[in-house]
Amino acid sequence: MFNLSLIEHTFRLPPHLLSLSLDKAIRHELEKLFLDKVIANLGLCVSVYDIRRIDGGFIFPGDGAPTYTVECRLLVFRPFVGEIIDAKLKEFDKDGLRLSMGFFDDIYIPFHLLPHPSRFEPDLENGNRFRWIWEYREANGENEADQASGTVYPIDEIGETIRFRVQSVNYPSIPLEQPKDSKPFAPMVITGSLDNDGLGPISWWE
Template sequence: MFVLVEMKDTVRIPPWLFHINFNDAVVETLNKKFANKVVHNVGLCVTLWDIIKLDESFIFPGDGASHTVVHFHFVVFRPFVDEILIGKIKSCCKESVQVTMGFFDDITIPAESLQHPSRFVDKEQLWAWEYQMEEEKHDLYMDIGEEVRFRVSDEIFVDTTPSSPENAAGEEIADTEVKKAPYTIVGTISEPGLGLLSWWNTG
């Protein structure tokens, strides 16, 4: 779920931070830049782990800050495909179930990846697993806030770097696109033992 990733970045330390320990200033700057942010094809950065190496620092003309290339390890949230995780149901719609882990909300379980057979109940705005027990069917609802165990089936990275507001002809493009999450985890619960924890409790 959490991995250590080796990264490199040029750290700019402004003059008003020169009075504090240089390493402390680097740590503060790196955490401010990366913590709780998604790096494309890397994952959700959590916190700086350690500094591997500091290259020589430079001060450029017209800029009183120091610039240093820093090699470091960062703790990153990036579950591997097929990893089993536990989260809580955040919301439901006809297309999917949204799951949160508290610190990360962009987890989706598509309708086709739910336990079979499942149906969306419009009145409740919830999904229900139609569980067959002997000759009766029972609707096991996926209530908001319930803990759910799921398997990671895919991950999706989207480059959210701002693009030019003009097209090739120089015409302005209306900002009508729906903002996409930079990092989405896709899960499945269509296997025995997966789904709401309460479904499988025997006690």
């Protein structure tokens, strides 16, 4: 889920940081550049782990700030495909679920990766508020008519813990234009699946 990534970056150190020690000034600027930001094909930076090398310090003509090339390691959130992760239910609609880990909110479970068979329907006992339902049927025969009536498992509690399997991790290209009513652009999107034993709200399996 978390990985150390070695990167090299060249940047200008602002003059107002020159009163700090070089290590502190470099770390301050690295955190400003990378902390809580998604780096394409690396993941979401959650920490500047360490600084391995600092080169440079050159001041180019007409500039009042030194330029450094820094090699450092970043701690990044980058789950691998097939990994099992727990997250909280943030919202849901007819297209599926959206989950959150607190520091990362762009986790989606599309409807076709919910447990089969699932359906999106109003809850008659809760003001017709919509919810997802998984109807588990235990086969007692070869024909559908021979199967016992299904047991219903709902997904409808915002904030409940849901266990999912990572299906894919994507880094979408930044769009040139976005419609006004579109969702905010997400630089990293995790797609998950609940369609397997042990996955879904952990309350199902307790």
